[in-house]
Amino acid sequence: MLLTGRAALTADDATATALLNCLVREVCAPEQQVWRDGGRLVVRLPRAGVMLRAALARPPAGPVYRLGPPYEEHREGAWIAAAWDRLADLVAGELELATGRANPEFLTQVGDSRGALAAILDARAEPGPGGLPAAIARYVESEQDLVAGHRFHPSPKSRQGAPSVWLRYAPETRSRFRPHWLAVRDDLVAGEGDGEAFAALEALAPPAPPGTRLLPAHPWQLSLLAERPVLRDALAQGLVTDLGPAGPEAVVTSSVRTVYVPAADLFCKFSLDVRITNCVRKNAWYELSGAVALNRLLGPLFEPGTLLAEPAYRSVGLADRRLHEGLGVILRQGVGGLPGTPLLAGALAAPYGSTLAGLPALGTPDGALAWWDAYVAQLAPPALRAYLDHGVVLEPHLQNVLVCVDGDGMPVRAVFRDLEGTKLTAGRWDRETAGLPRRVREALTYDPDRGWNRVVYCLVVNHLAEIAATVADLHPALERVMWDQARRHFAFAPDAPELRALLAGVPIPAKANLRARWARSADRAATYVDVPNPLAPPAPSLN
Incomplete structure (x- = not known):
């Protein structure tokens, strides 16, 4: 059985793997109900008393287990096959016992995610038509390669609506579409930031009638808003x-609602009133304003090309907040000016992808260690310095980072994106944000402890641990060595107590996606569980 992350993907196995990953991390491991049995991992549900097991590729070095089929349940003295829906039932029963609360939505969400992945696999196309420069084509392919989704989420492909509606807008099916254009009367255009930032996009659109400005819209979103009375009246009255x-085609990126327009080298982050995984993906009014405010505040702190700018948003100023938010689009800087070939970090860690394995630098163990060293050097210090030096909480998780590589695949720059998840620590930016509306300030702010937890989770658990495990899929003997090597990139500020604690090996926080789904809490309110710290110093030798 192949457990290197290159096995053929099935919706059943991917769903089972995600459920087991969450169960181990958030329920069984914290209660010490996990143990190895040869080449398998055995887990016991602490309250239900049920034992499960899965194939284990290798002992973990930190918070990432590499689990795979067969998935089995111990019943009446024997191990029997446990299908994904049986595992979902067992997980739901354990969580109900653990929390004292039921969640009638949970099994439906898991089933919807499994069904969505099956539909994606059936519809996944070959790479799209050519015509793009080689580096941009590879970048686009990386954005559309996250087929199985988050490995530590119980319903990673859960999407509202029928596949017949959303498959045409799914990145996993390598979708492209032409934006839908609206012309809005000048006095009814809402927006902030650099209005000229839209010029490159407007130049490729149909001409605007006199006295109007152009507004790109996502076709799916426009169909969801079509029956709003205020919009229907505005269209009827010529407003x-x-x-x-x-105009030119837009390429759907991994977030579904954000698209890349190669001809203009710009991203459009659309609102989408659709629940995807955890959240309805709309641009709330305070997020529209907050993106422009953060862009203004943070631009001077980052070297050019390390934080993709979001210089402006545009929407309609009609008397309907849902329209203002639903038609709001945030413009984001493109990737054309980045060095080398930009690749989505999530594609490098995709367990069923081939992006990382296709990089020449990783062909040998020595090359893989050099690649990893360069990767950590480009990613970790900038993310940590942003917090320690400036009180800026980046979200350097796998979908928010692009890694630029040279011709051999060696990392030459890490690029952070998406200001929605970026926050300012309370007390550090009070003067600079004093003029913002209260709701905008609240949405932009984390307390320091919460901000640090977010940085460490996104950087170490969600990102580096997954990349390290994927490299170890190619070279299994390297995983522990890689983490020992990574320590020096976290030791740049010896007086920072946060870094000293990390390097001393304190447990680190992992976002509890399973528990958040069970509690039906907002992503911002998600709790954390402690997981082993792979940066812990090597154990001393007794010899």
Whole structure:
């Protein structure tokens, strides 16, 4: 059985793996109900008393287990096969016992995610048409390679609506579409930031009628808003003109609602009133304003090309907040000016992908160690310095980081993106944010402890641990060596107590996605569980 992350993907196995990953991390391991049995991992549900087991590729070095089929349940003295839906039932029963609360939505969400992945696998196309520079084509492919989704989420592909509606807009099916254009009367255009930032996009769109400005819209979102009375009246009165789909194609990126327009080298982050995984993906009014405010505040702190700018947003100023938010689009800097070939970090860690394995630098153990050293050097210090030096909480998780590589695949720059998850620590930015509306300030702020937990989780658990495990899929003997090597990139500020604690080996926080789904809590309110710290110093030898 192949457990290197290159096995053929099935919706059943991917769903089972995600459920077991969550169960181990958030329920069984914290209660010391996990143990190895040869090449298998055995887990006991602490309250239900049920024992399960799965194949284990190798002993973990830190918080990442590499689990795979067969998945089995111990019943009446024997191990029998446990299908994904049986595992979902067992997980739900354990969580109900642990919390004293039921969640009638949970099994439906898991089933929807499994069904969505099956539909994606059936519809996944070959790479799209050519015509793009080689580096941009590889970048686009990386954005659309996250087929199985988050390995530590119980319903990573859960999407609201029928596949017949959303498959045409799914990144995993390598979707492209032309934006739908609206012309909005000048006095009804809402927006902030650099209005000229839209010029490159507007130049490729149909001409705006006199006295109007152009507004790109996501076709799916526009269909969801089509029956809003205020929008229907505005169209009937000529306040808004529907120009239809036009201009160059947009490529759907991993977030679904954000698209890349290669011809303009710009991203459009659209609102989408659809629940995807955890959240309805709309641009709330305070997030629209907050993106522009953060762009203004943070731009001077980062070297060019390390934080993708979000210089402006545009929407309609009609008397309907849902329209203002639902048609709001945030413009983001493109990738054309980045060095080498930008790749989505999530694609490098995709357990069923081939992006990382295709990099020449990883062909030998020595090359893999050099690659990892360069990777950590580009990613970790900038993310940590942003917090320690400036009180800026980046979210350097796998979907928020692009890694630029040279011709051999060696990392030459890490690029952070998406200001929605970026926060400012309370007390450090009070003067600079004093003029912002209260709700905008609240949305931009974390207390220091919460901010640090977010940085460490995203950087170490969500990101580096997954990359290290994927490299170890290629070279299994390296995983422990890689973490020993990584320590020096966390030792740049010896007076920082946060870094000293990390390097001393304190347990580190991992976001509890399973428990958050069970509690039906917002992503911002998600709790954390402690997991083993792979940066802990090597155990002393007794010889």
